[in-house]
Amino acid sequence: DAKTTQPPSMDCAEGRAANLPCNHSTISGNEYVYWYRQIHSQGPQYIIHGLKNNETNEMASLIITEDRKSSTLILPHATLRDTAVYYCIPGNYGQNFVFGPGTRLSVLP
Amino acid sequence: GAGVSQSPSNKVTEKGKDVELRCDPISGHTALYWYRQSLGQGLEFLIYFQGNSAPDKSGLPSDRFSAERTGGSVSTLTIQRTQQEDSAVYLCASSSRGAGLGEQYFGPGTRLTVT
Numbered sequence: 110d111a112k113t114t115q116p117p118s119m120d121c122a123e124g125r126a127a128n129l130p131c132n133h134s135t136i137s138g139n140e141y142v143y144w145y146r147q148i149h150s151q152g153p154q155y156i157i158h159g160l161k162n163n164e165t166n167e168m169a170s171l172i173i174t175e176d177r178k179s180s181t182l183i184l185p186h187a188t189l190r191d192t193a194v195y196y197c198i199p200g201n202y203g204q205n206f207v208f209g210p211g212t213r214l215s216v217l218p
Numbered sequence: 219g220a221g222v223s224q225s226p227s228n229k230v231t232e233k234g235k236d237v238e239l240r241c242d243p244i245s246g247h248t249a250l251y252w253y254r255q256s257l258g259q260g261l262e263f264l265i266y267f268q269g270n271s272a273p274d275k276s277g278l279p280s281d282r283f284s285a286e287r288t289g290g291s292v293s294t295l296t297i298q299r300t301q302q303e304d305s306a307v308y309l310c311a312s313s314s315r316g317a318g319l320g321e322q323y324f325g326p327g328t329r330l331t332v333t
Contacts (some may be wrong), residue, residue, distance in 0.1 A: 158320075203268060203320070204320075205266055
């Protein structure tokens with residue numbers, strides 16, 4: 110399984126953009142980068158995924174470097190409800206997703 | 219549409235008893251996964267189903283754990299002779315090979331407490 114490195118914690122002011130980095134230097138050529146978050150006591154919530162192009166949806170934007178060895182999840186206007194642990198996971202259909210320790214994002218009022 | 223559902227939401231059982239946990243995946247999703255999360259820990263993979271077959275059972279921690287899936291839909295995770303270390307939140311996820319390209323959608327989990 111590809112290994113990921115994420116900062117253990119980050120703070121972000123409410124209303125500001127939160128930029129969460131992830132290194133996945135051993136990602137395989139056919140693996141996507143998936144981002145999830147987990148709010149206390151809830152199941153993981155899917156946010157976004159991409160292969161090599163940048164992606165945007167109603168929740169977030171995903172920037173993937175050209176060499177695919179790292180990516181950044183961007184929450185454009187963080188709210189208090191975005192406080193959660195965020196995980197980046199290289200993977201594909203039919204693979205078990207390996208959830209590392211993730212980044213604990215605290216959005217501060 | 220309906221998401222992944224799991225039942226029961228909470229289960230308290232005595233050490234040594236058997237328990238069954240149920241997962242209803244999103245309709246039409248061919249892949250189903252079981253994970254568990256102990257208090258303060260990350261997710262631990264247990265088993266993966268493709269249709270009714272389980273090509274990857276590598277995460278089952280012991281032979282007390284088993285799972286089945288019928289009709290390509292509902293799955294049941296059974297833990298026999300429960301132990302206190304089995305206490306955790308058991309999470310189920312499903313995914314489709316279609317346009318969604320493999321993202322897994324998780325249910326709310328079953329919190330199992332073994333006393």
